[in-house]
Amino acid sequence: MAAGATIGGGCTYLDASSLRSLIPPSSLIPHFLSSLPSHAPVVTSPVRQSFPIDPSTSSSLLLMPSWSSSLLLPYIGVKMVTSFPHNTSFGLPGISASYVLFSSSTGAALAAIDGTELTLLRTSAVSALAARFLARDDACVLVMVGAGALAPYLIRAHRFVRPGIERVIIWNRSASKARDLVKRLKEEEEEKEGRNVVFEHVEILDTVLGIGDVVSCATSSHDPIVKGGRLKPGAHLDLVGSFSPTMRECDDDALVRGRVFVDFEPAMAEAGELVGAFERGAISRKDVVGTLVDLASGVKVGRRSLEEITVFKSVGTAVVDLLAGQLAYETHIRSN
Template sequence: MASKPNPTNDEKPRNPETSQIFISSETLQAVLSHHTLIQHFHTSLPAVSSAIQAPIRPNYAVSPISSLILMPSWSSSPSLPYMGVKLVTSFPQNSTVNLPGIHANFVLFSSTTGQPLASMDGTLLTLYRTASVSGLASKILARNDSKTLVMIGAGALAPHLIKGHLAANPSLQKVIIWNRTMKKARELAENLRNCGEHDGIRFESNESLEEIVELGDIISCATNSEVPLVKGEKLKAGAHLDLVGSFTHTMRECDDEAIRRARVYVDNEAALVEAGELVGAMERGVIEKEEILGNLVELIKGEKGGRRNSEEITLFKSVGSAVVDLLAAQLVYETRI
């Protein structure tokens, strides 16, 4: 009889009480889906978010343009007995050597004993949790008859955002992709067409940004643009705008008119001090802080109202948080063991 192949490092049986495991990107993708993570956030965020501490992330400059970022979090809830820290490096110059500019690792600990439980690919974990937060927000805020998703940007996050919105909005029928380098948009559309995961969905690319913004029932943006890409005057009645890319004061994915026309929501309070669209709009008097209508947890709980009719424009701005990192890592770890 042929001997069984040796299991990979993260496939070996282990006692989770005594041994730390490594969860590779392959295993993470095998145990995680945008649909299950959206459901997990929808159920868990209202229950445990108040029990999770997530201090402001320290950002250390390791060179004039490169940095090391730490994102710690810990829970006091018995249903979430974990601590975690995501270690992120930002090296924008990596594009010159054909490497991603962002790399991350996530380490999970027991909040009862302090034991390390697992380490996992933090870059992929971030892609899944970011897209699933956007998907959950569009599930709540977008029209339930939305047909067309417009994806602005074709980087690493774009396919995850597309899958997150598709998982959350079963009425979607078409995805149109735009990118500054249209070759990347065409390649992403082709890859999604050929992956066999999205029966009945049409995937297209289009060079005219203004044209496709007018078509979007849901418009998702994941770019580093410092020039507004989405013009508010082009948004159709009832559109939902999902802004993911900006995380500094100089970045802007939409103009002031989009902010002015929309009912605005955020993933968490950090967006009010980090996101260029909102910080700039508040500085220019376009919107007051009190006019930001709620965060994701408040929307899930129903403490803040979302869309009131089919004509309103809604806008959701996310900058990410260690809270959803911890919940995503929990789902991966507990599914894996």
């Protein structure tokens, strides 16, 4: 089906290519900044339902519904996600998703959206928006931990909010995947004018953690990869990968050394880094300073000094799916 085509009843289909044009970081990040403070309180998002499909492979099905009580955001959205981490060993996507946007006034289906692309775009935009408040203004080195589907989106989004980034270092358990991503990004960069960013890969992460101004992690690890003791003063640690209590991308030391923020409250019950740290007594829930909405609304201050280490943990919520779906749909309607 062609991008932007309508399905029976007037429902619009937005594929991955359409979404990349409709909600790039340059429009989605400002949209989150302006809309989260006012819309987050009027959106109902039940706790994400997660169903194990095959415990031996950690595969699962996740359902994320949400709806708004505001006439300014007259939508209902439902995202259906499958997570099959072992797919990567077969060269298949580990995450697949579909998103449906409905009218909250009539119940009519408005848009069927590529949920995988929507997730990649909104997840990276959330991380970058947090970095806007938490990363140093003069950040110039980005260490990307993981070279999966989300990695290039995170790199692009972080570069949007910190255009001074001039060196991107990529690490992945499979060195060949890191090399392949570096090659792709170099080719992408060559198509632009006036940019001079160095892309490289390393095989030993510990050798570069200490130079990262921003360290962004997007893995499915169940064991700590980032050692907090290696983070340099002033670093910002962005944790994206884990979404269950058994997953963990950093050790307790990173949380103890850092000033910790989360995207939304559910992260404190779902993120393995936080759940484990609470259980071990490394930090408490009171040590989590605030949420992304707190940062965007100015209720909480972000970075307070050049030497402070900051940590942002996101697990994703239906609120940002709904807002991203809203922007994609309304931008599409305006352009047609």
